[in-house]
Amino acid sequence: MRLNEQQANSLYGQDVKDRSGSKIGSVGQIWADAAGEPTWVSVKTGLMGHKESMAPLEKARITDGGLAVDYDKSTVKDAPAVDAGTDQPLNTDQIEQLYAHYRLTPQAPPKADRGRAPAAGEDLVRSEERLRVGTESQPAGAARLRKYVVTEDVHTTVPVEHDEVRVEREPIAARDARGMRADIGEAEQEMTLRAERPVVGKETVPVERVHLAKEEVVEEQPIDDQIRRERVDADIPERSRRRR
Numbered sequence: 001m002r003l004n005e006q007q008a009n010s011l012y013g014q015d016v017k018d019r020s021g022s023k024i025g026s027v028g029q030i031w032a033d034a035a036g037e038p039t040w041v042s043v044k045t046g047l048m049g050h051k052e053s054m055a056p057l058e059k060a061r062i063t064d065g066g067l068a069v070d071y072d073k074s075t076v077k078d079a080p081a082v083d084a085g086t087d088q089p090l091n092t093d094q095i096e097q098l099y100a101h102y103r104l105t106p107q108a109p110p111k112a113d114r115g116r117a118p119a120a121g122e123d124l125v126r127s128e129e130r131l132r133v134g135t136e137s138q139p140a141g142a143a144r145l146r147k148y149v150v151t152e153d154v155h156t157t158v159p160v161e162h163d164e165v166r167v168e169r170e171p172i173a174a175r176d177a178r179g180m181r182a183d184i185g186e187a188e189q190e191m192t193l194r195a196e197r198p199v200v201g202k203e204t205v206p207v208e209r210v211h212l213a214k215e216e217v218v219e220e221q222p223i224d225d226q227i228r229r230e231r232v233d234a235d236i237p238e239r240s241r242r243r244r
Helices: 005-010 073-077 092-101
Strands: 015-017 023-032 038-044 051-056 061-063 066-068 081-083
Touching: 023 051, 023 066, 023 073, 051 073, 051 092
Parallel strands: 015 066
Antiparallel strands: 015 023, 023 038, 038 051, 051 081, 061 066
């Protein structure tokens, strides 16, 4: 199936159905061959989390319900997968695995093209590669809060009261003795004494709220790669060179 750019762009997010009409998933990404022809799509099946199964566009067709491929659901779900949302080109090993899985005949690689000679008066176009650097989000671990109980010794003091007894003696003056009864014999006097003792109790009170918070930190990360560029050398006969 040959697709133009508009048709290919319209496939993103569309349902993908197998040869019987059963839904497999939805279109994630689209890959083109060396000639720029859309050749493969990734299918979000919902079963592999961060992976998407690959399916060929060969013999596929666009329908009102989305994209219909010429394979059954299990074949697509068991196909080699790529990371969800990736924009990396397929390498040779991946392509070979896909052709083997779908039992397709690999396409012959395009012959090296030295470029056609420009016509008289036509400009020579020099091209070069540019790096397209982006980012993708991926899991980087998990942070957890865990609450547990520890025992620690506490030393403190508490003031306690108690009664202490002393004997007070007060002489009786002669003038005061007239009205008092004087008895000789045994007698006793009793006084109730009070003393406090420490009492320890415990209570549980909330003292702090603890929660996890995250913030995005931007840092520069170096990227090293190689790009190709064309150079143009002029081969001009000596007598035709411009003299300055």
